[in-house]
Amino acid sequence: MKYVLKRLLIAPNALFAAFLLIQLLPDKAYRITDYPKYTLIFAVFLEIILLAVSFLVKKKPLRRVFTDVLGVIFAVLIFWVLATIKLNLPGDVKAAVFPPPGAVLARFIIDFGQTLINIRDSLALIFQGYIIAVVIAIPLGLFLGWNLRVGAAAGYISKFLSSISPIVYIPYAIVLLPSFRAASVFVIVVASFWPALASTMSGVLNVEKRIIDSAKTLNVGKFTMLFRIVLPAALPQIFIGCNQGLSVSFILLTSAEMIGARSGLGYYVNNYANFGNYTSALSGVITIGVVVSVITCLFNLLQRFLLRWKQ
Amino acid sequence: MSKIEIKNLYAEYEDKNGSFLALKDISFQVKEGEFVSLIGSSGCGKSTLLSILQGINFPSSGIAAIDGNPITGPGTNRGVVFQHYSLFPWMTTRTNIAFGLKQSHQNLSRRQRYETADAFLAKVGLSGFGHKYPYQLSGGMQQRAAIARALAMNTDILLMDEPFGAIDAKNRTNMQELLLALWEGDGKSLKKTVVFVTHDIDEAIFLSDRIIMLTNSPGQIGKEYDVPFPRPRIHSAMREAPSYIHLRNMLMALFYDENSGKAADGEYVI
Numbered sequence A: 001m002k003y004v005l006k007r008l009l010i011a012p013n014a015l016f017a018a019f020l021l022i023q024l025l026p027d028k029a030y031r032i033t034d035y036p037k038y039t040l041i042f043a044v045f046l047e048i049i050l051l052a053v054s055f056l057v058k059k060k061p062l063r064r065v066f067t068d069v070l071g072v073i074f075a076v077l078i079f080w081v082l083a084t085i086k087l088n089l090p091g092d093v094k095a096a097v098f099p100p101p102g103a104v105l106a107r108f109i110i111d112f113g114q115t116l117i118n119i120r121d122s123l124a125l126i127f128q129g130y131i132i133a134v135v136i137a138i139p140l141g142l143f144l145g146w147n148l149r150v151g152a153a154a155g156y157i158s159k160f161l162s163s164i165s166p167i168v169y170i171p172y173a174i175v176l177l178p179s180f181r182a183a184s185v186f187v188i189v190v191a192s193f194w195p196a197l198a199s200t201m202s203g204v205l206n207v208e209k210r211i212i213d214s215a216k217t218l219n220v221g222k223f224t225m226l227f228r229i230v231l232p233a234a235l236p237q238i239f240i241g242c243n244q245g246l247s248v249s250f251i252l253l254t255s256a257e258m259i260g261a262r263s264g265l266g267y268y269v270n271n272y273a274n275f276g277n278y279t280s281a282l283s284g285v286i287t288i289g290v291v292v293s294v295i296t297c298l299f300n301l302l303q304r305f306l307l308r309w310k311q
Numbered sequence B: 001m002s003k004i005e006i007k008n009l010y011a012e013y014e015d016k017n018g019s020f021l022a023l024k025d026i027s028f029q030v031k032e033g034e035f036v037s038l039i040g041s042s043g044c045g046k047s048t049l050l051s052i053l054q055g056i057n058f059p060s061s062g063i064a065a066i067d068g069n070p071i072t073g074p075g076t077n078r079g080v081v082f083q084h085y086s087l088f089p090w091m092t093t094r095t096n097i098a099f100g101l102k103q104s105h106q107n108l109s110r111r112q113r114y115e116t117a118d119a120f121l122a123k124v125g126l127s128g129f130g131h132k133y134p135y136q137l138s139g140g141m142q143q144r145a146a147i148a149r150a151l152a153m154n155t156d157i158l159l160m161d162e163p164f165g166a167i168d169a170k171n172r173t174n175m176q177e178l179l180l181a182l183w184e185g186d187g188k189s190l191k192k193t194v195v196f197v198t199h200d201i202d203e204a205i206f207l208s209d210r211i212i213m214l215t216n217s218p219g220q221i222g223k224e225y226d227v228p229f230p231r232p233r234i235h236s237a238m239r240e241a242p243s244y245i246h247l248r249n250m251l252m253a254l255f256y257d258e259n260s261g262k263a264a265d266g267e268y269v270i
Ligand SMILES: Nc1ncnc2c1ncn2[C@@H]1O[C@H](COP(=O)(O)OP(=O)(O)OP(=O)(O)O)[C@@H](O)[C@H]1O
Pocket: B013, B014, B015, B020, B022, B040, B041, B042, B043, B044, B045, B046, B047, B048, B049, B083, B217, B270
């Protein structure tokens, strides 16, 4: 009994209750189309997940992460409903730019099929660009970092080049590359290339001398030295850069998809924002947020696995 | 011909304000199959000397040669145990050992490498720890795994820098006996040539054919002692012998005299 209470008496549940309570307040914004039922169903759905997680997930840290995230979502929903429907803070004129959650959810459901296609196309674009960048940057960084003299010069040049926003390259990419699609991929490649290269180089330079010496006394060849010793030793640093690259890729997704794409999350948001349809644009922005979170989460799992030898 | 020959060797380290002389005019030889210990106080250049034999440092003048050829770099004819733990942190202990074997015995199959690795882990008292990563082991356990890696490679020469420093007394005795057993081999093939750095005079006497004492900074050869005790040696029996006590006292006196006033950091600080 005490156990059940302990699992129930957490802030996210209180926030859910608060969410239900504010539904009782009178609406102030009459002109806006809202679908409060959708918001309610969504909130109840999240609460069910919350309850399931509270009782089924055994590991406390993992449970905390889930319940905290759900709590934050409830808090956002409360604020959102209050600010739009209940208090109409933006006022009737600007209300179109601030659609209420129900409207966004309804739009999300209507566009769901298109959203799936958008996710697929955007992920294809990002992964293609990202993988090309990483596959070139890591071996190059290993080589440059290992050959110190070349590396020092390369360090300055890459500092200079990486300070230029990839957007600057777009016109050149469109002119020089065979297709719009290739130009879009190029933007992602440039975005993720520099952080991956820089972190690999600094990772290599920071490998402890005793590890290198230990490998030397085993008489390892150049290839083994780079890929079985230096690469794993530098991996923790390399991951920092690859993480950054992934974030930058998503930030630049919209720019990349502005180049002649006809689908994709960035294209979708940009397109609807241009037409003043902020309900759709917002639905797209939230979708991007969710996709980024899921990808980041998977990336962290990969990192945890590959760096399992660190305490 | 001597297995290892060092002649008029000087070693310097470069730093901001010029260079620092770490070793001065060192000359000695090690015969094939001989077990030689280097002793001397902290900072006298023992590790520097060993790193030159390992081929990762080079003399500023003079000669360091193996089998008559000047050392130009590392080689798999030398098994190395560093003073600091030198396992690769991203490999489990058995993979660490198997990796060493892959370098020294290219003809071994993967399975043979791992079987040998497990056998050597057992010899150093770490069976059951093969799948652990170095960070999951204590300092002494990591050092035993590093020793297992060097011993498994079954090289002609062993270069060991305070290998037993971090290991408790009981395991230390076991490791010393294991090292001697592997050094002597099956009695048919040639014995290994060992250069062994230690702070522990008892350890040096128990293991060595000869003890070379380095004097303090810059390191120079102080005195050399033959250790005449017959082999196989047995700890308990040796300790009682008057000749042992005599040799030990002599070395102790020299050691402390050498570090005049700084005796404490000589023997016990590692
Ligand atoms: N990489 C280096 N750069 C500059 N000086 C160094 C370097 N390594 C060692 N030295 C100096 O060389 C001298 C000898 O060092 P070394 O490590 O060979 O001593 P050691 O006899 O092994 O000492 P210990 O018993 O404490 O391990 C010391 O005075 C040390 O300060």
